[in-house]
Amino acid sequence: MQLLQRSAQLLLGAALTYAGITHLTTSRTEFQAQVPTILASQADFVVIASGVVEIVLGLSLIFLFKYRTRIGWIVALFFIAIFPGNISQYLNGTDAFGLDTDQARATRLLFQPLLVIWALWSTGAWKSYRASKGN
Secondary structure: OHHHHHHHHHHHHHHHHHHHHHHHOOOHHHHHOOOOHHHHHHHHHHHHHHHHHHHHHHHHHHHOHHHHHHHHHHHHHHHHHHHHHHHHHHHHOOOEOOEOOHHHHHHHHHHHHHHHHHHHHHOOHHHHHHHHOOO
16 A cells, blocks of 8 residues: 555656646646636736746655655645636636536536545545544
8 A cells, every 4th residue: 555655646746746847838828727817917926836836846745755744735735725726717617728618627626626635645644644633
C-alpha cells in the first residue's frame, strides 16, 4: 500500500508541477476562463499566482517527503480554494480545456473532491489525522 500511495503522491506532484508550468506558458488564456468573474480584472495575476503555487506544491510533493502529511493538507486546501473558479466556469458557461458544454463543466465539478481525497490519501494526511485523534 505504501508504494501505491507514494506513487500516487509523486504522480500528483508531477501533475501539479506540469499544470503550474502551463499556467505560466501554453495554457494561460485557458486558465483565465476559470477565474471567478469577481476577479476578472485580475485574471492574469490570479493565473500566474496560482501557477506559481501549483509548481511549489507539486515540487514539494515530489521532494519534501518528510513533510508529506502537512503538504497533503495544504494541497487539499488549495484544491478547495480553487473550486470557486470551476464553479464560475460552469455558471458562466465559459469554454476552456475542451469543456464546451454544461454537462462537461458539471462533470468536472464532481472530480474536484476526488483531487482533495487524492491529496489526503496519497500523503497519509488523513490517516495521520485520524491516528492523532485516537480513531
